Amino acid sequence: MDLIEKYRPEKIEEFIGNKKAVEDILANFGKKPLLLHGHTGIGKTLLGSLVAKKLDLEIYEINASDYRDVESLKKVLEISKQYSIFGKKRLLLIDEIDGLSTKDRGASKELVKIFKESRNPIMLTANDAYNPKLKTLKNYCKLISFSKIPHPSIAKYLRGICEKEEIIFNDVILRNLAQRCNGDMRAAILDLESLISGKGLLSSNLLSSRDFEENIFSSIRVIMKTRKLDVAMEVMGNLDRNPEDFFWWVEENVTKEYKGEDLKKALDFLSLADIIRMRIMKRQDWILFRYYVNFISIGVALSKKETYRNYVPYGFPTYVSKMGTMKAKKMELETKVIKLQEMMHCSKRVIKDELPYLEQFMEL
Ligand SMILES: Nc1ncnc2c1ncn2[C@@H]1O[C@H](COP(=O)(O)OP(=O)(O)OP(=O)(O)O)[C@@H](O)[C@H]1O
Numbered sequence: 001m002d003l004i005e006k007y008r009p010e011k012i013e014e015f016i017g018n019k020k021a022v023e024d025i026l027a028n029f030g031k032k033p034l035l036l037h038g039h040t041g042i043g044k045t046l047l048g049s050l051v052a053k054k055l056d057l058e059i060y061e062i063n064a065s066d067y068r069d070v071e072s073l074k075k076v077l078e079i080s081k082q083y084s085i086f087g088k089k090r091l092l093l094i095d096e097i098d099g100l101s102t103k104d105r106g107a108s109k110e111l112v113k114i115f116k117e118s119r120n121p122i123m124l125t126a127n128d129a130y131n132p133k134l135k136t137l138k139n140y141c142k143l144i145s146f147s148k149i150p151h152p153s154i155a156k157y158l159r160g161i162c163e164k165e166e167i168i169f170n171d172v173i174l175r176n177l178a179q180r181c182n183g184d185m186r187a188a189i190l191d192l193e194s195l196i197s198g199k200g201l202l203s204s205n206l207l208s209s210r211d212f213e214e215n216i217f218s219s220i221r222v223i224m225k226t227r228k229l230d231v232a233m234e235v236m237g238n239l240d241r242n243p244e245d246f247f248w249w250v251e252e253n254v255t256k257e258y259k260g261e262d263l264k265k266a267l268d269f270l271s272l273a274d275i276i277r278m279r280i281m282k283r284q285d286w287i288l289f290r291y292y293v294n295f296i297s298i299g300v301a302l303s304k305k306e307t308y309r310n311y312v313p314y315g316f317p318t319y320v321s322k323m324g325t326m327k328a329k330k331m332e333l334e335t336k337v338i339k340l341q342e343m344m345h346c347s348k349r350v351i352k353d354e355l356p357y358l359e360q361f362m363e364l
């Protein structure tokens with residue numbers, strides 16, 4: 001089941017949140033290229049198709065990262081001057097404009113040419129309108145800022161989906177899901193989908209009420225997405241678990257989010273942090289602790305050249321759960337040994353050595 005696909009709003013009236021931005025778009029439509037900017041997963045791209053539907057336009061969508069060279073943009077310029085084969089106007093949606101390559105300087109110029117010569121309305125989307133790459137382009141556009149979707153609205157939307165799907169749900173889990181996705185509707189729907197099992201919702205241990213309060217997922221999300229030093233530092237200041245735990249959360253999730261050189265750099269910072277931790281333990285030199293904290297947060301956050309814009313479902317550290325399983329196994333072994341010690345009157349070590357044989361014919 002693809003809930004994102006199934007519950008994608010069909011009309012602009014069904015769009016959640018950012019009402020003022022939607023009004024602004026309709027009021028300024030066609031006057032100037034509109035640059036929709038804001039957090040990921042809040043419906044910027046979606047709005048392109050909803051606006052086109054409302055105004056009866058044919059949508060022509062391009063992803064800026066696929067059209068970064070001048071040659072392909074020249075083709076877009078041609079398209080921007082034509083109407084569709086049915087004589088309809090087109091809405092030219094230039095998506096993810098901050099993915100435009102900085103190497104090809106001509107690309108920006110070509111886009112300005114498109115802005116000036118297009119006979120069709122233009123909409124652009126970006127995560128960060130303050131990205132230096134957009135400095136010139138911005139002057140030709142009207143900026144429309146989108147905010148994160150408030151978590152009560154997300155929870156309401158998720159509730160609606162559960163009701164339509166006839167899924168028995170626990171409201172605490174839904175509110176929890178909505179909170180931890182940091183205003184990102186796409187992430188919330190994907191998380192919901194991953195918890196559906198039959199006609200019910202799994203109450204994953206990732207969503208325990210403890211995690212709900214601590215909101216570790218949003219701390220991880222910030223470290224993974226930000227490239228700003230002060231933002232990464234703030235996360236550590238607000239963290240409500242100890243940094244040693246957080247280390248494993250970062251280690252688990254950075255491998256899901258980062259790629260290539262970025263990942264290598266981030267893992268180097270984590271290994272430095274680990275070396276520092278050992279030094280602190282050995283020498284009790286707590287003055288080093290600030291480096292430990294900074295390597296995990298700032299080091300990892302600034303290891304990426306660009307923010308990754310794809311959705312990544314963050315998860316619980318496997319190391320910690322493995323440690324949990326090992327601990328449980330150890331305890332199980334310990335109870336068996338104690339039980340046998342009472343009968344055999346010998347040392348624990350001897351019993352542990354003999355245990356595999358004893359288990360063949362005894363039920364323990
Ligand atoms: N405001 C919203 N109301 C209803 N559904 C939404 C909303 N925002 C996102 N969604 C759901 O999430 C999906 C993804 O949203 P969309 O691709 O438009 O996000 P975006 O803001 O363009 O993100 P990105 O910056 O990562 O490109 C939509 O197709 C829709 O199913």
Ligand SMILES: [Mg+2]
Pocket residue numbers: 044045046095096125
């Ligand atoms: Mg988008």
